[in-house]
Amino acid sequence: MERAGLPWREVSRILAKALETDSKYREGRILGSMCTSPHPRAKEVHSLFLESNLGDSGLFPGTRALEKEVIRLLGTLLGEPRAKGYVVSGGTEANITAFWAARNRARARREVVVPDTAHFSIEKAADLLGLRLVRARSNPDHTVDVGDVRRRTGKRTVAIVGVAGSTEYGTVDDIEALSELVLEKDIHLHVDAAFGGFVIPFLRSAGYEFGRFDFSLPGVASITIDPHKMGLAPVGSGCILFRDREILRYIETPSPYLTQRRQSTITGTRSGASAAATLAVLKHLGKEGYEKVARGCMENALGLYRGLRGLGLAVLEPTMNIVVFAPPRPGAVARGLEARGWRVSRTKKGEIRLVVMPHVRKRDVRSFLQDLEEVLRDV
Ligand SMILES: Cc1ncc(COP(=O)(O)O)c(C=O)c1O
Structure with missing residues (x-):
């Protein structure tokens, strides 16, 4: 770093070159x-909330209320208005949070059964949390072979993942069948709808056909949905939703010096700008x-x-x-x-x-x- 700051013109030149x-x-x-x-409005709103930190939400109760509203709106879109969750940095953090909660609740169980088409963030999540990744194969249409998921699910299975909008092909797994499977076995079903969450409900109401993939299915325990993909929010806006607010207790950590006494998110300091910008687009569009x-x-x-x-x-x-x-x-x-x-x-x-x-x-x-x-x- 330079001892004396550069003239602003010089700094602008460096930035303009990078942007170019x-x-x-x-x-x-x-x-x-x-x-x-x-969305242009999301950009404006984002810059208004740059100092707001949802990791210390007692200082920013207004922004925290916006985040809660995002979760309520997305929960409602996904079949459970009472869903609990957070605006996080993206799909990766959302998927890690889901596995974290599922693992802590399941105690000794240590395996996750995931579709072959799952995003690599699922691999990161399993690695970070010491979970063994068991891959189920795909059908020729690139949806998961539910029979294979069933065969690979056993006593050690913590969670099963279903993908609603696969990264490579945009395909949607048979989440209804996965939901039935987990209900029989009391296993956490996480749906990665990072991409499809902002597509399926809206294409469906425009007449395209999709199977059910959300909390309207009783087995679905958590959903990743990313506003920064098809939600038109700025980069750094993901969401994790849980059907049951009780599960958050399993990932709670005391945060004694902050205005909120406990946190159940991976990151401490969290962007309030993402939550505000996401809410702005949800409301406006x-x-x-x-x-x-x-x-x-x-x-x-x-x-x-x-x-x-x-x-x-x-x-x-x-x-x-x-x-x-x-x-x-x-x-x-x-x-x-x-x-x-x-x-x-x-x-x-x-x-x-x-x-x-x-x-x-x-x-x-x-x-x-x-x-x-x-x-x-x-x-
Ligand atoms: C299905 C799916 N899940 C998770 C992710 C990870 O999201 P992010 O890059 O926002 O962490 C992606 C990214 O493309 C994705 O397609």
Whole structure:
């Protein structure tokens, strides 16, 4: 660090240079991310609450009330208005919190049965908490094979995970069947709806069909849902919800010098700005606003799907706004697309994966398909 501070002009130059090299969602060329440009109002609100710390919520009762309202609204969206939980930093922290609570309640049990499609944050969570990860295989449609989950579930199982909106394919596991399975065995069922939580309810009300995946199923004990993905909140806004508030007792730690006497979150100091910005978008967009966002993304995803098929490519029919296709020589195709400024991602199997987020417009889809056609000619 410099002894004397730099003139502000110099600092601005450093920052501008960094920003220049960063990708920008608004250019419509990022097709490999589950995040997007936050709603403009969320950006404004975020900057108003920068000093508020939910880890010391006695000092910020107003922001704490906003967080509670976020949890109530999302709980209601997910079938349990009385759900308890927190705004956390993202899906990873939410998944770790769910395993933490489930493990502490289950005492000696030490295994988690998870779908092969589970996000790598689940692996981190198991590793951090000393839990053995048992992977259940997928059906050909990339949903978990419930029979295999059943076979792998035993006396040592703490929790089972179901995914509602898988990271790679956007597929939704048969959470109804998983719910029945855990009820028979008294096991924690955690649903990772980090991505799908802000998609499924809104596509459903727009006429798309999805099975039940939330607290309306009696076995579902906790849900991860991320406002910073399809919820249009700023990065750093995830959510963990528990059906039963009692479970939080198992992860409570005394926090004697703070204004709140106990904490049941992983982090101490927590961003109030994320909670406030999330609430602002939830209130401002309402169900209709989110339906419009989800429907728009899904229409673009279907347009992309049809366009890819039109190019003679093998494409998986999208469950939600994630489109996966397998061109010949996918590595070379991905490189060709990147060279034309597109940011795409690859699945573990090597297919090309496109996440059609709200920043992707119809004209971006058209221009992508044109570029892809040229790339395919060249490889
Ligand atoms: C299904 C799922 N769960 C969890 C996560 C982790 O979320 P985060 O990156 O916000 O920690 C992701 C991220 O893409 C995800 O797709």
